[in-house]
Amino acid sequence: MTMRNRNDEECDMATDIIYGGRVSEIDGAMAEGDNLWLSNASLKRASGWELKPEGACMGDMCIPIPPGRATEFVRDNRRGFNLAALARYLGQPVVHDDKNRAWYFGEAAATRRASLASLQAPDFELPDLDGKMHRLSDYCGKKVLLAAWASW
Amino acid sequence: MIIAVALDSAGPPAVRDFIRPASIELPPLMKDGMGWDDGFTSRAGVPQYPCLIDQKHIVGELYEFINVPMVVWIDEKGRVVRPAEPAGVAEDIVRAMDPKTYQVPKKATDEGKRLRRAYVDAIRDWVAKGDRSEFALAPEEARRRAGGPSDTDALATANFRLGEYLFEKGHRDDALKFFAEARRLRPDSWSFKRQTWELEHAGKAAGPEFFAEVGELGDKHYYAPLKMKGSAK
Numbered sequence: 076m077t078m079r080n081r082n083d084e085e086c087d088m089a090t091d092i093i094y095g096g097r098v099s100e101i102d103g104a105m106a107e108g109d110n111l112w113l114s115n116a117s118l119k120r121a122s123g124w125e126l127k128p129e130g131a132c133m134g135d136m137c138i139p140i141p142p143g144r145a146t147e148f149v150r151d152n153r154r155g156f157n158l159a160a161l162a163r164y165l166g167q168p169v170v171h172d173d174k175n176r177a178w179y180f181g182e183a184a185a186t187r188r189a190s191l192a193s194l195q196a197p198d199f200e201l202p203d204l205d206g207k208m209h210r211l212s213d214y215c216g217k218k219v220l221l222a223a224w225a226s227w
Numbered sequence: 228m229i230i231a232v233a234l235d236s237a238g239p240p241a242v243r244d245f246i247r248p249a250s251i252e253l254p255p256l257m258k259d260g261m262g263w264d265d266g267f268t269s270r271a272g273v274p275q276y277p278c279l280i281d282q283k284h285i286v287g288e289l290y291e292f293i294n295v296p297m298v299v300w301i302d303e304k305g306r307v308v309r310p311a312e313p314a315g316v317a318e319d320i321v322r323a324m325d326p327k328t329y330q331v332p333k334k335a336t337d338e339g340k341r342l343r344r345a346y347v348d349a350i351r352d353w354v355a356k357g358d359r360s361e362f363a364l365a366p367e368e369a370r371r372r373a374g375g376p377s378d379t380d381a382l383a384t385a386n387f388r389l390g391e392y393l394f395e396k397g398h399r400d401d402a403l404k405f406f407a408e409a410r411r412l413r414p415d416s417w418s419f420k421r422q423t424w425e426l427e428h429a430g431k432a433a434g435p436e437f438f439a440e441v442g443e444l445g446d447k448h449y450y451a452p453l454k455m456k457g458s459a460k
Contacts, residue, residue, distance in 0.1 A: 091392070096285070166378065168378070168382040170386050170388075170389045172389060174401060175396070177392060180385075184375065184378045184380060187288070187381065188375030192370050194306050194366055194373070196299070196305045196307050197289045199286055199289060201281050201286070202280060203279055204239055204278060209277045209279055211305075212305070214228050214230065218302055219228050219229075219230055219301040220228070220229045220299075220300060220301075221286070221290065221299040221300075221301060222229060222230070222232065223234055223290070223292040223298070224234070224295045224296045225234045225235050225295045225421070226233065226241040227241075227433070
């Protein structure tokens with residue numbers, strides 16, 4: 076059985092997947108409750124992860140599928156992968172809106188805590204009022220007072 | 228070097244007048260609530276430092292800005308020497324504020340001015356002395372203060388972000404459900420509360436709901452008390 080055969084009607088609608096802050100519109104994704112099944116090609120496009128013999132891989136890093144839990148992560152003879160299961164396994168928050176077919180994958184709290192504990196100021200890039208982009212790292216070599224405010 | 232980041236989902240239109248005001252006359256809230264004065268503002272004028280707009284609250288998440296104004300000190304090597312903290316504001320200034328007129332009693336105003344001056348003096352000391360400044364925290368203390376989000380806090384952020392995405396796509400009612408969940412999961416984030424209220428309808432961030440929530444703080448402060456020499460009452 077292929078992914079498309081499971082539910083052709085559902086597969087015909089695109090799903091918005093926000094992963095690592097990037098939005099991808101993915102055709103053929105299948106949402107089943109809190110699980111989101113993707114083809115290998117869609118998995119890579121939406122998240123950067125790839126299913127390889129050694130597990131879910133991104134760059135040099137591979138996460139082996141936990142022993143005895145393969146059906147949570149892979150199906151259809153390894154042609155379908157559950158991105159939500161991987162995210163939960165990695166401690167990432169996952170939130171979805173079924174009505175609008177939108178999924179958000181956040182950063183794991185432990186990753187954020189480790190970053191804060193490192194005391195290395197995380198870099199970012201934001202526009203000013205004229206649309207000119209600024210990176211924090213542009214100001215390396217200077218003391219920076221990073222001040223947050225809001226109009227509200 | 229100052230980098231000001233506006234945590235504003237409404238984007239440039241929401242902040243334009245604050246950065247490039249048509250008039251430099253200060254609103255009473257800034258004068259009374261924050262302890263600013265006309266002299267300070269006329270000297271400052273339109274900021275010459277980068278004023279960035281963070282529509283998705285990315286910097287808010289990276290640095291744990293759960294309220295505004297908050298500040299982080301970063302040294303020349305990109306190391307955080309003071310994690311996010313309220314930037315020289317009286318911890319209960321909002322409690323003292325009249326919800327209708329936004330007037331603040333003189334006692335609270337004076338305290339705001341005192342704290343702001345102490346904070347600016349501390350920054351100047353750090354700029355002059357660097358790591359030798361008594362206000363630059365030792366790494367262990369900076370790490371201890373940095374803390375970080377819990378799993379529930381991270382889930383709150385995910386709800387906020389998805390809500391913001393849906394809002395931007397025009398799915399307002401669906402977005403509001405995720406905003407409400409973000410507020411429920413992370414009640415200490417005034418950034419989430421006030422930003423999402425403001426998106427719900429303009430003015431709500433400083434309206435009756437806001438003051439009602441402030442009134443429910445009990446023993447807690449609106450701003451965490453500043454842990455800095457010279458800031459204690």
